[in-house]
Amino acid sequence: MRNKIRSLLFFSFLLLSTNVLAQNMKLALLIYNGGGDWYANPTSLKNLALFCNEQLHTTFDPTEARVEVGSTELFNYPFIHMTGHGRWALTDEEAINLRKYLAGGGFLHIDDNYGLDPYVRPALKKVFPELELIELPFSYPIYHQKFSFANGLPKIHEHDNKPPKGFGLIYKGRLVCFYSYETDLGDGWEDFDVHRDPLEKHIAALQMGANIIQYVFMSSDM
Numbered sequence: 001m002r003n004k005i006r007s008l009l010f011f012s013f014l015l016l017s018t019n020v021l022a023q024n025m026k027l028a029l030l031i032y033n034g035g036g037d038w039y040a041n042p043t044s045l046k047n048l049a050l051f052c053n054e055q056l057h058t059t060f061d062p063t064e065a066r067v068e069v070g071s072t073e074l075f076n077y078p079f080i081h082m083t084g085h086g087r088w089a090l091t092d093e094e095a096i097n098l099r100k101y102l103a104g105g106g107f108l109h110i111d112d113n114y115g116l117d118p119y120v121r122p123a124l125k126k127v128f129p130e131l132e133l134i135e136l137p138f139s140y141p142i143y144h145q146k147f148s149f150a151n152g153l154p155k156i157h158e159h160d161n162k163p164p165k166g167f168g169l170i171y172k173g174r175l176v177c178f179y180s181y182e183t184d185l186g187d188g189w190e191d192f193d194v195h196r197d198p199l200e201k202h203i204a205a206l207q208m209g210a211n212i213i214q215y216v217f218m219s220s221d222m
Helices: 002-019 044-055 072-076 092-103 117-127 185-189 199-218
Strands: 023-031 059-068 079-084 107-112 165-171 174-181
Touching (some): 023 044, 044 079, 044 185, 072 092, 079 199, 092 117, 107 117, 117 174, 185 199
Parallel strands (some): 023 059
């Protein structure tokens, strides 16, 4: 009963957040265990928040929040971002907590910073054993918000000469997790002097990030 009440309160919080367009809210970075560098892109969420404030008229606090995957603090944030290059391991308790968060209305964006992919799929399977990651078609609404990406995710950094792909976990008709693979959106969000990407790639990464945020906070799926 307590979990049901918490889920209802969290869902109400999400609806309120949508109505006020994320006033003074922080984007949150997921702290996880297993050895992966969850802290890999220290300037990315700050820049994404500022870009969204400019383009979507949100009023995000540009200082990111950091929240552990097994913490009840997870439920304070409608949007959680995860990145890294290495291993991600979930305990049973962490998997249960993440499932409650996502099933209750939360959203997780995972951005493979190269090397995370072999751990994403088994971890998500532990969270939602009954679900499969599916590749989202280019027509999916997340690619067509403020900015339109007719060919899906933009390619920011090259790794294995593979096309960028966007995968999703859909729970009871709602996209609860978006997994961006072979693109490095988070690197593209970082300060220019970190990677010195061409300006058009930096902008494309931020635009796609803004689409994700707009989808999360303003989607009818909520």
